[in-house]
Amino acid sequence: MSSRYPFAEIRSLYREYEQDILSSVDGQWGIDPYQLDWLKMFTPIEESAWASIRSAGLVLYPQYPVGRYFADFASPRKKFILECDGKDFHDADRDAERDRQTAAMGWTVFRVTGAECNRESPEIGDIRELIAQGEVEEAETLLSHWANRTSDGLIHALNTHYFGVQYFGGRFDHLLSDTVVKHRSRWGAR
Numbered sequence: 164m165s166s167r168y169p170f171a172e173i174r175s176l177y178r179e180y181e182q183d184i185l186s187s188v189d190g191q192w193g194i195d196p197y198q199l200d201w202l203k204m205f206t207p208i209e210e211s212a213w214a215s216i217r218s219a220g221l222v223l224y225p226q227y228p229v230g231r232y233f234a235d236f237a238s239p240r241k242k243f244i245l246e247c248d249g250k251d252f253h254d255a256d257r258d259a260e261r262d263r264q265t266a267a268m269g270w271t272v273f274r275v276t277g278a279e280c281n282r283e284s285p286e287i288g289d290i291r292e293l294i295a296q297g298e299v300e301e302a303e304t305l306l307s308h309w310a311n312r313t314s315d316g317l318i319h320a321l322n323t324h325y326f327g328v329q330y331f332g333g334r335f336d337h338l339l340s341d342t343v344v345k346h347r348s349r350w351g352a353r
Contacts, residue, residue, distance in 0.1 A: 185240060187240065215315040215318045285309050306335050
């Protein structure tokens with residue numbers, strides 16, 4: 164069975180632009196993320212995560228080579244990985260070993276399930292509107308569900324944690340921090 168990813172081409176592309184990627188300013192791309200047609204290669208859950216990544220303005224590179232592995236999405240400057248785990252393609256023991264090896268190279272791994280990638284999530288604007296209307300408890304509940312149960316929530320939490328992006332004026336950063344801790348691989352934690 165052939166892979167839908169042209170791994171040699173991907174590795175070559177990233178190797179060619181490695182210095183540009185590593186020397187880019189936080190929040191800026193070191194290369195055009197669309198030099199390859201990722202949408203033709205992504206699984207449905209990767210496509211969903213990519214849409215959230217782009218919507219959040221988070222700079223993560225698809226299928227980034229880390230050692231002998233390819234991370235679903237990675238930030239080489241901050242050295243963290245986002246793995247989207249569809250139940251049909253992931254094995255807990257194999258993933259744990261992979262996470263241990265990437266952690267030994269200095270990377271932190273975050274994992275979301277396929278269900279979290281596919282779960283409907285509220286819009287940030289809906290949460291902001293609740294806050295503006297003084298419905299803080301309802302906003303906090305909605306935010307907690309979004310942050311802890313969807314890949315979109317984790318992606319925004321990673322943007323807050325690693326890049327300091329504040330979506331709610333810093334008011335709910337503690338909930339976003341909890342999300343980052345919840346999704347950190349226990350094997351890949353540093």
